[in-house]
Amino acid sequence: MESVSFPLLSRVAICGGTHGNEMTGVYMMRHLQKEKIDKIGSVAVSTVLSNPRAVEVCRRYVETDLNRCFTEALLNSPVTDSTPYELRRAQELNAQIGPKGSKEAVDLLIDIHNTTSNMGLCLIFYSIDWFTLHILKYLQSKMTSVEVRAIQLDIPISEAYSLESVGKHGFAIEVGPQPNGVVRADIYNMVKEAVDHVFSWLQEFNSGSTFEEGEVEAYTLVKSIDYPRNPVTGEITAAIHSQLQDNDFKLLQRGDPIFLSFSGETVKYDDEDLYPFFVNECAYYEKKIAFHLARKIKLTLPPIKVTG
DSSP states (O other): OOOEEEOOOOEEEEEEOSSTTOHHHHHHHHHHHHTTOOEETTEEEEEEESOHHHHHHTSSOSSSOGGGOOSHHHHTSOOOTTOOHHHHHHHHHHHHHOOTTSTTSOSEEEEEEEOSSSOEEEEEESSOOHHHHHHHHHHHHHOTTSOEEEEEOOOOGGGOOSGGGGSSEEEEEEEEOOOTTOOOHHHHHHHHHHHHHHHHHHHHHHTTOOBOOEEEEEEEEEEEEOOOBOTTTOOBOEEEOTTTTTOTTSOBOTTOEEEEETTSOEEEOOSSOBEEESTTOGGGTTTTOSEEEEEEEEEEEOOEEEOO
16 A cells, blocks of 8 residues: 655644542543653653643532534634533633644544543544544553454544544544442553553554554444433433443344343343443443443554655
8 A cells, every 4th residue: 555644743732630529530640740741752742631610529520521622613602601510611621722623733632531431441532533533553562461443433624522532643542441430450551561562553654664464353333221210300210231241342242132121021022133342331331331332343454654
């Protein structure tokens, strides 16, 4: 395949605490800021505690979900007395490390998240971006003791709602299981290793290395499944079945149990074979999502190198 060139990278942002009770990113930002990590090789590094008010009270958000505030429409909306804190903060972050879609935006933005679901280490992308997919391929080659997966959301960047979409390139690191308000050493160290490898990759890229073609797998979102609910009250009437619980990315087939009602009846899956993820994620109860379903695809990557 013909190689693809990208400009030299000069600015990277590492963010954590976009959700104030996801503690891996919170503690990593505190550590990096304490160590005054502001440059690695030729790359200037910004470390950002994204939602300080939510971090202070150890809640996902104060008024509204910050990680749903980064569409172009919201970033360009007027600020009034009734504007939620998180939307104001999104516009501040956009001015600081963006603006989104501009040549002034950071070259790469990494946002660190935790999930209560058993998803291991996942990178979440929007568009098919050869640059960030090569980082995924590199991480998979280096982190052989864990499975590094990719979730690809087919959403135009203008409508992309989360923080990583502000950078020229970007992805979220989603890692779990970890309870809200808790930091686990194994999870923290897994993310630290991934971030260290990303910086090694960036230095190799900037030094002129060519990253050869290859293949990666990705999970593309198909749909979301809600819990069974009482049609009158809206209350959930079943929990995730034990055979689905903790089995993120294990193929879900027709007839497999997915819910167990509180009165003891099993609800079985009755659709095409797909892969579940974010199974029983705590924060998704309010979004009426019990789990997402994805299709697995293979992507062939062209070689990439620095421009010139």
